[in-house]
Amino acid sequence: MCGIFCLLSFSPVESPTDQRLHQNLSRRGPDSTQDLTVTHAHPFYRCLFSAHVLHMRGALTPQPERDAAGNVLLWNGEIFSGIAVAPEENDTRVMARQLSLCDTPAELLSVVSRVRGPWAFAYYQQAQHCLWFGRDFFGRRSLLWQFDAEAEALTLTSVGGDCSPTGADPWLEVPAAGVYRIDLKAGRVAGTGGVTLEVYPWATGGCGLPSPENVPSNCVATMNQWGLVLPSPVSPLNMLLPEVEVGVLPSSPPSSVVATDLEEVLASRERTGEVDHLNAVLSEAVRRRVQALPGDIRDQSLTDHASVAVLFSGGIDSMILAALADRHVPAGQPIDLLNVAFKLQEPKTQKQQSTKKKKKKPETDQNDPTTDSTNVPKVSEISSPFDVPDRLTGRAGLLELQALNPERRWNFVEVNVTQEELQRTRRERVRHLVQPLDTVLDDSIGCAMWFAARGEGFVTQDGDRTPFSSPAKVLLTGIGADEQLAGYSRHRVRFQTSGHQGLVQELGMELGRISSRNLGRDDRIIADHGKEARFPYLDEDVVDYLNSLPVWRKADLSLPRGVGEKLLLRQGARALGLGPSALLPKRAMQFGSRIAKMENSHERASDRCNRLLSA
CATH class of the missing domain: 3.40.50.620 (HUPs)
Incomplete structure (x- = not known):
């Protein structure tokens, strides 16, 4: 897990560093801290990537992770299934390797959608001059965003700082609506200096395009031009209704209902295949989460x-x-x-309670x-x-x-x-x-x-x-x-x-x-x-x-x-x-x-x- 930070700036004037924000990020990842800056001249843009790593799996892998082609990954996530990660491997490096093979948006979405586990990420594709970012289907990892009109800069971060800089909007959570892409050569909003965000939404169960109030001002979220979507990692909710609607009891048991009565009610319910199936999938979910641990702990049976x-x-x-x-x-x-x-x-005395004004x-x-x-x-x-x-x-x-x-x-x-x-x-x-x-x-x-x-x-x-x-x-x-x-x-x-x-x-x-x-x-x-x-x-x-x-x-x-x-x-x-x-x-x-x-x-x-x- 990590504290990740990406500052995308379209102005050659460097923005001041928010020290409290970076202190907050460093508390998330005490095992490794590293910065990386990517600059492009025509048109001008600068990406500052910063990561603070909490070592959880395989060999300690500092971030940002940059490959030979110049692509840069910030990965705050865990791959529990969907993409193979060997016990000695680090999932950041596995994810970077998978993404490096992607040339088209469809290929990148295919990789991201296969991940089973929590994630938030930012990924810079150098050849395509674009920046991808987003959160998993349930939003299990934090990612905030903010646009500063004066500095012409968009910030993505796991956690905010004390306050917003002058000219910047308040922090907002990046909606877990899908994955976002910014075309760094053409993705500006005319007349505002803002950023156009291409959205690749979840196909089912998601919330589609984010509401305008959840998008930084001067930024516009639009459906991607190819109409591509991410397949949902879960099936839709079963909306089936019973043929006969039953009556209901009071929301709380009457005073005459005691624990032994509730025991009898629960015991009277036949144990079904659904019970065993739920216990099985829950057990496997817990196994994935308690055995995917740092190598220096995982290999010790006694501690x-x-x-x-x-x-x-x-x-x-x-x-x-x-x-x-x-x-x-x-x-x-x-x-x-x-x-x-x-x-x-x-507890207040009876006199204090009686003299206290009723609210x-x-x-x-x-x-x-x-x-x-x-x-x-x-x-x-x-x-x-x-x-x-x-x-x-x-x-x-x-x-x-x-x-x-x-x-x-x-x-x-x-x-x-x-x-x-x-x-x-x-x-x-x-x-x-x-x-x-x-x-x-x-x-x-x-x-x-x-x-x-x-x-x-x-x-x-x-x-x-x-x-x-x-x-x-x-x-x-x-x-x-x-x-x-x-x-x-x-x-x-x-x-x-x-x-x-x-x-x-x-x-x-x-x-x-x-x-x-x-x-x-x-x-x-x-x-x-x-x-x-x-x-x-x-x-x-x-x-x-x-x-x-x-x-x-x-x-x-x-x-x-x-x-x-x-x-x-x-x-x-x-x-x-x-x-x-x-x-x-x-x-x-x-x-x-x-x-x-x-x-x-x-x-x-x-x-x-x-x-x-x-x-």
């Missing part, structure tokens, strides 16, 4: 240090990832379980455990101000994993965050990484994920609690499960109002927007620690299989929370030998970690967050 960590709440998504990682990580290696908690605020109730998520009494920690369970809901379910999940494989060393890392540390880190690090996103939800999830990914906290073994810092470079995260298997409360609401047809439409929208709502932000946050986020639930084979199933095979929202949403995954958890975690209702990270209660609890998730804007 005191974990090479793989899981962003871990004890919920079903992270429990399944941990259980599957246990199958493929060498038996002698530990697995780190990173569990973040924000310090619980002191408008904020918009809440039904996944917030404070709205579901079955998930609120009992006073007797709380022995620490960091005993938030995710800490308690995390400890319970640890016991399940220890029972599943008592020989494995599971490092349950308690990452504890105070309000003072949160505010300082947001100001110094997170607000620069979250941009261009700026909502309260982006703030909450971005901050929680940053601290969790850093992996600094405490572990308890044999009754001794000691400081601990996770060395794992690979972080597995459960993003993508809820979007495909109807895990969010909004899915249940849509089902109650519009039935299966509305639910299918909602799920179709989820994957279509996941690149702009989640994945670019999460990549920028996690990579800031020189670590790499990997998303098994968004493996192309996993998504392809789930897309092939009718919606009622994946979820049954006529059943109560804790069973109906992600039903197929819950059945899969049972087949893997997991216990109570298979029945935990969805709990959003901002609520489970209690970061949502740390600042202004009356904010709405969609509000613009002033804390991200303040210096």
